[in-house]
Amino acid sequence: MISTIDQLEFPYADAPPPGVVTEVAPGLLWARLPLPFRLNHVNVWLLEEDDGWTVIDTGCATPAIHAAWAQLLAGPMRGKPVVRVIATHGHVDHIGLTGWMVERFDAEFMGTFGEWMWARVSHTRDFSGANETHHRFLVSHGFEEAVAERMVKGRQRFIDLSSALPGAIREIRDGEIVRLGGRDWIVMVTRGHAFEHASFYCPADGILIAGDHLLPKISPVIAVYEMAPKADPLADYLASFPQFDGIPAGTLVLPSHGMPYRGIHQRVAGLRQHHDRRLDATAGFLRRPSNGLDLSKAMFPHIEGPENIGFALGETLAHVNYLVHQGIVDEARDAAGRNVYVTRG
């Protein structure tokens, strides 16, 4: 992976430990929650209102995160209620405890309609047809039946990390201005990492709450999933970058994973370069025809375990579908009906 990390400026040497906050601007607090994945934490943002707090992202349903929230609510949040809960997007480490928090405080839930809907479908056990579609998708990309079955079951683990999602939403859309914590924020909706990911930009104070869209150190997962197997999320992701062109270089970017940073334009350039190189490597490997599974192993040689190979497949297919849409790679089916890809010419 290309790191542009040395071109970025990190104003904070340390992240707050669980239950503790760092004030990044007056009335805007940064808290960090521990995650039960290799991605070991998620940053959340607490914005002080006259009558309580707006919380942006909540983490997922684990005892450690519940304990961190108990500490935050009693400590830095001074026992004041949560009046609004926002999810930047529907992934479980962001939206997982939203329903619990909304219910506990009778708070308003705010987010994009697409992410809320996606989460309600994805984080519901035995949603009609979901497991069959996932299984067929894995087999079509070269996984053996028994492995595919294990992987489909394995994903249930993520479903258990979400509390029941809020039943109603205050929908936000791209370009809308929302007043949160005494500041006006422009909602920026982007695709690529998620279907309708929301970032929040405050021009007056030069702050961008960026969710997972522009992480400082790792490239956000850009993946094809079984719900939309022919989608081109990488094209969507790359197409989102010009939306950030007009944001001043000195803007403080608050990402969901990693440290707050300045240097948004260097970071965007670095992410673009990363994907360009991955596209070149993908087209190179596909000079010899390959299915998705074999290509994923070639693209991610160090990956192990069915769960991780599932992520690798999604990410690999994002690059493959981009090349297919560009007319650089052809897609065909082998005798067993599995997808096979090959670079043209």
Ligand SMILES: [Zn+2]
């Ligand atoms: Zn995410």
